[in-house]
Amino acid sequence: MITAAALCPAPPLLARELTGADPVIPELRQACHAAAAALVAGAPDLIAVVGAATQTRAWDPDTGLDLSPYAPALGIGSAGTARPAGGPATAGCDANAPAGAAPPLPLGLGSRLLDQAGYAGRRVLRSIGHDEPPEACAALGARLAGVGPRVALLVMADGSARRGVKAPGYLDPRSAPFDAEVERAIRAGDMTALLALGPGLARALLATGRPAWQVLAGAADGQRLASTIRYRGDPFGVAYLVASLTIPGQAIACFLR
């Protein structure tokens, strides 16, 4: 069962080195670091990083974030800028994950957040296909929750990218109510409501987080979660939401163990 979850967006600019000299949005990164730190502080047996990608599959947790698709030759130059050092070695041991290939961006970013939080425990990285139906997403969540007694989830998911005329996907007026409903459900700890988000509408709104939210809903298995919103905003026309979610009573259960 899950004991806690963290929700973070996964834009490339979450990687500090991609925004150039200007940190651009340090408050978003700080919120994500705080959410990851809270997750790690709960001392789970395993953290599963979940995010949407082209395929549903497991990824090697020891292969780090690859930013080269977004910034070729980052770190080259005569100044000899060193590439940022990798995080601590992970204790991934995911038998389902073929070694080698770098994980998709949301998983790479999430894995880096865990590194930055000093997490060296077991982790698994699971992508969920962009077009997986809600039931398949929920089923994956239930499977992840069943891996052990104390599983935590790091859910990398973004809202609509069509929140204004300057947004990447231009304005779609349906984006505001769509994202508002996601935020309402997260605030209320009402994960089941996330299962009602339609894949067609989410796709039309460039809301890439839909499958990952529904994995979270499946993992919560109907329980109402306590939530803390750490960041909400759409400074570039994409809805970002950072939240920490816990099972009420888990803190005590943890203490009693």
Next chain:
Amino acid sequence: MTDATAGQARPRAHREPGALRLGQQEFPPGRPLIMGIVNRTPDSFFRPGVTWDEPSALERVHQIVAEGADIVDVGGIPAAPGAEVDVAEEIHRTAGFIAIVRDAYPEVVISVDTWRHETALAACQAGADLINDSWGGVDGRLAGVAAEFGAGLVCAHAGQQQPRTRPFRVAYADVMADVLEQTLRQAGRALAAGVPRDRIILDPAHDFGKNTWHSLDVTRRLAELTGTGWPVLVSLSNKDFVGETLNLPLEQRLAGTLAATSVCAWLGARIFRVHQVAESRHVVDMVASIRGDRPPARAVRGLA
């Protein structure tokens, strides 16, 4: 120093590219520096006389520093032939003004544009950090002044030209080979005189002892000079090789200057001596980012 000892000190070996020190500052490779020109002359070729009086010159310093100049280059004698400026007059034009700039800007690097050791001495006493000699080290005591004050020294290629003379039917078997030979020999002399290795700069000196074909070739082949590992300064700004190449008068040479600037920046030049600071700053920063030496100021497009 005799020629014999100079010969022994020739650093034929390339040096490792490394930090360049000027004044109290250290500049890593990949950080392009803009040297803004401030002429204390009534008769320099570009906008003659505009900074002849001291208030105008100081105003010019304020402007170029605000526009991103890392180095302020103060000169008292035009490069072209003309009315004689003796040592006393050259010092009068430069040293007092350098002291004023030093007071106003404790951090900015100040260079003095001179070939004479007496002027360099007075300038260093007034606070100059760098001796910018475009005439190929004709004054054998110049390097000693740099060493005494811990100042930097520019080692330029002027062919066989004496100061303030124009090239007359100059010819080279291989102009870049001559540039390498002369500048590296001077660097060796400077080292032998005690100038710190990380304060020595090479300058191919476009137009100096060169026709337009020579200056174009030096530009095209600048990698041979930057490849030595020594920091390279280029002084391209509004020069005749730009004017002749484009058949344009002085006031229309900015685009050509910036094109040459961009090529030299791409090929690894580290200091750019310029009249138009703001435009040059944009060019060298842009090229530094294309090279991968400098991150964009702010990247969000497509990354949100």
